[in-house]
Amino acid sequence: MPDTHTILIRENSPLRPYNTFGIAAHAARFTDIHSTDELRAALKVQTQPLLILGGGSNILFTRDWPGMVLRNCIQGITEARKFKNRIWVRVGGGVVWHNFVLWAVGKGYGGIENLSLIPGSVGAAPVQNIGAYGVELKDVFVELEAIELATGKRFRFNRPDCRFGYRDSIFKGPEKGRFCITSVTFSLTTNQHRLNTSYGDITKTLETMGVHNPTIADISTAVIRIRSSKLPDPAQLGNCGSFFKNPEVERAVLEPIQKEYPEVPHYNLADGRVKIPAGWLIQQCGWKGKRVGNTGCYEKQALVLVNYGGATGQEVKNLAFAIIDSVEKKFGVRLEPEVNILPTEASA
Numbered sequence: 520m521p522d523t524h525t526i527l528i529r530e531n532s533p534l535r536p537y538n539t540f541g542i543a544a545h546a547a548r549f550t551d552i553h554s555t556d557e558l559r560a561a562l563k564v565q566t567q568p569l570l571i572l573g574g575g576s577n578i579l580f581t582r583d584w585p586g587m588v589l590r591n592c593i594q595g596i597t598e599a600r601k602f603k604n605r606i607w608v609r610v611g612g613g614v615v616w617h618n619f620v621l622w623a624v625g626k627g628y629g630g631i632e633n634l635s636l637i638p639g640s641v642g643a644a645p646v647q648n649i650g651a652y653g654v655e656l657k658d659v660f661v662e663l664e665a666i667e668l669a670t671g672k673r674f675r676f677n678r679p680d681c682r683f684g685y686r687d688s689i690f691k692g693p694e695k696g697r698f699c700i701t702s703v704t705f706s707l708t709t710n711q712h713r714l715n716t717s718y719g720d721i722t723k724t725l726e727t728m729g730v731h732n733p734t735i736a737d738i739s740t741a742v743i744r745i746r747s748s749k750l751p752d753p754a755q756l757g758n759c760g761s762f763f764k765n766p767e768v769e770r771a772v773l774e775p776i777q778k779e780y781p782e783v784p785h786y787n788l789a790d791g792r793v794k795i796p797a798g799w800l801i802q803q804c805g806w807k808g809k810r811v812g813n814t815g816c817y818e819k820q821a822l823v824l825v826n827y828g829g830a831t832g833q834e835v836k837n838l839a840f841a842i843i844d845s846v847e848k849k850f851g852v853r854l855e856p857e858v859n860i861l862p863t864e865a866s867a
């Protein structure tokens with residue numbers, strides 16, 4: 520009975536507390552939703568354009584949001600099914616991702632420890648198939664439930680349905696803006712964990728910690744240490760983590776770069792192409808640590824753009840495109856933003 524669910528809609532509501540870049544934009548209308556019933560009630564009174572907001576850690580507001588913002592606050596972590604060595608856990612879309620990781624690590628459930636400290640919410644995690652230190656969300660994903668915004672109908676998506684790719688899924692492509700993800704089910708290990716320590720930084724950090732046979736908790740601690748040392752805390756310095764994706768290019772694009780810079784880091788992909796760290800390309804163009812007005816390129820990780828305080832979204836966007844242009848000029852590689860720049864042409 521959705522009509523019995525009262526929702527409080529705020530007008531001209533500040534978005535600054537709800538985006539980790541700390542951009543001072545406003546939403547014409549804003550409401551928090553705590554259940555699918557509240558979501559359906561909100562959809563009945565929606566105004567376009569409609570934006571579903573999670574942790575606000577992957578968006579850049581370049582101006583005020585002209586329509587309605589629904590912030591997904593749906594909570595709950597449920598142990599749904601137990602198997603011999605695994606457990607399926609269903610998690611509300613509004614749960615803070617890192618709180619879910621801490622819950623799993625505390626229970627001794629494995630699979631997401633490498634994804635510790637990633638900002639954002641559980642409902643947003645499948646949209647860009649979050650990943651770090653050799654693990655991606657798709658590795659532990661079972662299914663998700665989503666509500667279609669136009670109709671309020673419930674849909675279920677399994678792993679193939681989502682078409683996960685590197686920082687990608689159908690929710691970023693063909694189905695962009697069509698759904699609100701209300702819950703995600705994960706498959707975690709309860710014993711015989713498959714720990715992933717192959718990423719160089721993890722191996723080094725575990726050594727520094729004096730750990731030889733790491734537990735799930737040790738890996739989580741190592742990842743938290745690495746992230747805290749390289750990535751700025753959004754509470755101190757506004758940012759959205761990696762602003763760009765690492766480009767995946769044909770080998771023919773890498774070869775001339777390699778001639779001039781034999782040390783260029785790269786990773787071979789299964790399809791014969793190569794991935795080049797965008798942070799390296801940006802650093803070679805001299806942007807690392809450079810400040811432009813109230814924004815800049817972070818001194819410890821060139822892939823991260825930061826708000827030194829008072830930056831507008833447009834300022835950050837201008838810096839991002841200056842970086843894209845200069846990398847393209849020098850290396851012939853056009854970087855793509857990983858962060859969603861809003862409003863898009865379609866939603867404006």
Ligand code: EPU
Pocket residue numbers: 650651652653720749750759760761762763764765784796797798799800802807819820821822857
């Ligand atoms: N590098 C530089 N200069 C820099 C940054 C990186 O030369 O300023 C080079 C170095 O060679 C380094 C390599 O890039 O060895 C890789 O750097 P890092 O391990 O920091 O990872 P990344 O490729 O820059 C990606 C993800 C991060 C994730 C890390 C660890 C993307 C877009 N970013 O960054 O994800 O934490 O790997 O797995 O794939 C995020 O998505 O917001 C994010 C932080």
